[in-house]
Amino acid sequence: MKSILYTLAFALILLGCRSKEKKAEEQQDTVTSVWEADFFDDFDTFNPENWQDQRIWVNNELQCYVPDGEYGTREVSDGTLKIKVVNVGEKLPCDNLDKHGTKQADTQYMAGRICSKNRKEFVKGKWTARLRLHGNGQPSMFPAWWLLGAQNNESPVQEPDENVCWPLTGSGEIDIFEHHGDVKKDHFTTGAIKSQGECDKGDWWSYRKDFPATLDDFHEYSVEWEGSDLVYRLDGEEVYRNVSEGDNYPEPMFAILNFAKITDNPMTGEWVMEVDWVKHEFRQ
Template identity: 60%
Template sequence: MKYFTFIIALSALALASGCDRSNVKEQVKQDNQAAVGGWRVNFLDEFDTFNDENWQDQMIWVNNEDQCYVPNNQHNTREVSNGTLKLRVVDLGEKRPCDNMSKDGKKHHDTQYVAGRIASKNLKEFVKGKWTARLKVENSGQPGMFPAWWLLGALNNEPPVQEADETVCWPMTGSGEIDIFEHHSDGGPDHYAARTIKSLGYCDGGDWQAEMLVQSATLGEYHDYSVEWLGNDLIFRLDEVEVYRVSNDEDQFPEPLFAILNFAKINDSPMTQNWTMEVDWVKHEVWE
């Protein structure tokens, strides 16, 4: 998930509410599918505990983010309690050293903000299917907020590099990106972006705007945010209703992908309220 200029995207917000949700093409395909199979859950985490067979804390510096990711629920940044995961940005009140490193080997600057980021990298990785998370974000729209639920190709070469085949630069095939839910607060509260990153064919060459929807939603309430594959189409859903479809002649994302949940802070604006993304569950399904 890379930083992008969000103001341009907001012009699409009004158009999002006019999306045709009765897409005839999709309905015909789904009717045909329904006759031969259905979705089967092959991964489900309901966050009764923090399961380290499903997730690892990911310490990385990207997008020139202001916060420092910390592991093991330090400073209450990544808490599992009462059946939900809470990822937070926390203001420590004074700047402290941060050991997060960029993919280019640069060390993060000192910062007073710490946050949580978890990934299913090298633990739960799947080719295609359907990914869904049920989540909410408190106090959306505060300056600097950047919570996200997204997917990244399993051959990605960003830290931590744990397997010999993790050599592919973003966003080339093997290191592709799909953003299922991303709230960039510059546009105010109660909206999110869903997108695929269109590869321009070279390292760090990604088009953020070409395949993106900005969608309104009441972020302080739980919603199901999902993406599913239908042939070469990617279908984004909000509470099981299609809100956006990316159609391509070629398969953009043939690789296994892992899931990421994180809460970032993208500028030096002061925090005036608590920042929490609460996740009820995450699942992956396969079509059978």
């Protein structure tokens, strides 16, 4: 009997050692593997093979997303993309619809929103954008750099499988950079949206946190899948991690850059999010 117990104990110890060795090998593979870019846009021009305008009304926002850079809302100049909110001084009709077909009200605020949907979509890997804000911290500002699952059922719907409701798998959301001007200057929010298993039900804050940064300066904002974790970095340094959440976002995802206006606070001048480049990488 003792011999059997000793043998069993030895086998358990050996199994534990092998498990630790395997985990160490996986961690070493993650550390030693190299990121290789499979998409890079440095905005010498606006490339329609990479991006399209996304005209949609969400979150009861006050702006109207317009196409083709109307009113100067989307501009490429001097090697950067400028996404803007512009006050045109009078309320104009807006044709943006929400996912239920409700039309946005007339508004004096025109804005830009682009996405890589059905252009550049990737499973996991690493997404990074180098960007800055002009005049950050003004109330109502809501610029964002984020990802959405490629089967999302919101406009533009262009493929038969784009029928999954936010934030279910296939329509998951990861926010790499958001700035809430009503909350605090020189802070950004990052993190994933938790799916609660029902359409239009997500936990907005449990996976997201605020972090300080001088938003008027260019910074690199990224998210990467590291094993089963989602790792968020500012200029290459980890600031936050959604532990064991990466596998909840297995679907191809597309990128979005937009600038919204979210409250009735007065707007001073035009608001600009300037983007130097965007890239996606995979581990080689």
